[in-house]
Amino acid sequence: MATTELGVPEVEAGGHPRGGLVEWMTTVDHKKIGILYIFTSLAIFLLAGIFALVVRAELARPALGVVSEGGYNELFTMHGTMMIFLFANQVSTGLANYFVPLQIGAADVAFPRLNAMSYWLYLFGSLMVLSGFLTAGGAASAGWTGYPPLSDSQFLQGRGMDLWTMGLAIVGIASIAGALNLVVTIFNSRVPGMTMFRLPLFTWGVLVTQLMILFAFPPLTAALAMLFLDRNFGATFFNPAVGGSPLLWQHVFWFFGHPEVYIVIFPAFGIISEVIPVFARKPIFGYRSMVFAFFAIFSLSFGVWAHHMFTTGQVYLPWFSLMSFLIAVPTGIKVWNWLATMWRGSITFTTSMLYALGFILVFVIGGITGVFVASPPIDFAVNDTYYVVAHFHYVMGMALLFALLAGAFFWFPKMTGRFLSERLGKIGFWTLFVAVNLTFFPMYLLGLRGMPRRIARYQPDLGWNGLNALSTLGSFLVGVALLLFVWNVWRSLRKPRTAPDDPWGGNSLEWVTTSPPPHHNFHQMPQIISGRPAFDLRTGAVRVAPSGEGPFDYRRGQT
């Protein structure tokens, strides 16, 4: 017996009926789904951050014993898993959900219900991964990379690992569905006049990210399926005793895993490319080269996966080393373009701009050290040490965090109609900037002094004590800076709506509509003759597209 949704007649101006839980559960509005994504991923981020603090607390002294060694394994495994799969990927999907349709002038994504399904699959998959903590054996503890044979049932019993595998597979399906949706949206739902090379760079970043998800996540899903079959149904993909190969996992995982780091950072590139031109009061320098750099990194990133496997002795080193060096070229083009955008601009140092500048610094520190480890001789020395941990926390974790905070201060007025406090924001920025470097720079030195990753305890006479204590101190300071941000958000949400439509003098279409946007996104649409429609409208180069009488009405057939 089919049921119907036709009995939802409340479509007066403003769209959705206002309501509670049911409204959020049934929403297909891309803005609401975006907010759901952002809130869920931030909650996961805070939880994973607490895990990191416990890990750091354990490492503050050589053998402190804050947690058991098994518990420590669970904590760092879940910290990595949650940060990469359940936070970094998904928070950008949330931002993309919210802002891509606005930036391309669409009323919604191409498949709104599929969009809702992506979110719910992501939520349930995440809960499944997390529910490992409730099982008898505890959560997964094979590291976020889940290498067999460690992750095989022979060495890791209990359902935590199975929940990890299946939960991530579900999140993977959610990501693929979400990617299809956003790619089709960007290809097909652009407002007339918005050609591909007039898209804002955030939308470009999202487009390339989602295309990469389409080609990177299926291998991950395949790898997870193989692992699940190995663990539960007696398959032997990764068991060398009967002809399998643990290296197969590493190949397939990293064929996903290396593009994944760009999947994480591309939306951040996009945010920075939006923020810097606005606050430097200049158009972005080298727009086309930015786009082609995205695609160059896209291509190259699929050809470098085995630089994670240099020390296995089973890969062709020169190829993967050369490709890894090459990938620094388009990345460098981007950094230079950001600098050239600021060159001789009239810069205003809002909190958002400060975070964008912080992003560039943190990203370059992380990126340059990445070029070092692309060289096999250096990688052989520092592989699996804290040097690598410091590298990816700088280039992926902290760079993403800075970009997200830049985006948060930039877009919060658009999303809520309220400003975040600039004063608190600036205090937060300087706290975070100091804290991040205090946390992660000592890790480079620890790595060079030979401290391996994933150990809970160490000998006191190795010269690691002071640096570890410093790093732990920094990590708690990071926690303080993030609490400041949370407080800032909470405080702002309780204030009245004071933000105008275009508080910063923005370039892209989201600044043309109201703050927050109506359900159908736009009451009116300017004629689009360049990549900066809001700028054109503000300066009088174009007018709002006339539509007979009054503002253009998108809700065709209703009035």
Add this chain to the structure above:
Amino acid sequence: MSDDAALLLRVSVFGLVAGTVYWFLSYEPLGTVALLLLGVGPGFAGLFIMWHRRGEDRRTGSLPETLRVFAGLPKEDPPGPRSLESQDVAVLPLPSIWPFAASLGLAVALSGFIFGLWLVILGLGVALYSGWGWIAAVMRENRYGRVQPVDQVAEEPAAGRDETGARRR
């Protein structure tokens, strides 16, 4: 050639070239297959979009023009239309519980592979029922339109909260 197709085809060319070079350097099958698949995947998508937009290309794209786009050279962007009146820009769908229910069903069914067959059956049941509800909703929308006329809305304010689909007509 449209810009989106050109971008995908460039990635595809990289995959095919890199895969071939890699094979002759390393004779390592797994990496070669992976790189060639990078050629095949975006290549398929790029060719599909090219085929899909062939009507536009016939009007605008000569062979030199196509090659220019593929090489990434800038082309003259047209100005946007002066009026959007004739464009079908947006029809918004109605809220729906089915995405939530289908996801829940799917997640429960997959967790059944860990905890027992009964969960698979239960979850699949929920997922299939939700899929049916989802398709039925789409069919109704195709038949009656996605939104009701405003005057009809005014007559039935009471039905407004029933987004769960529980009320049957």
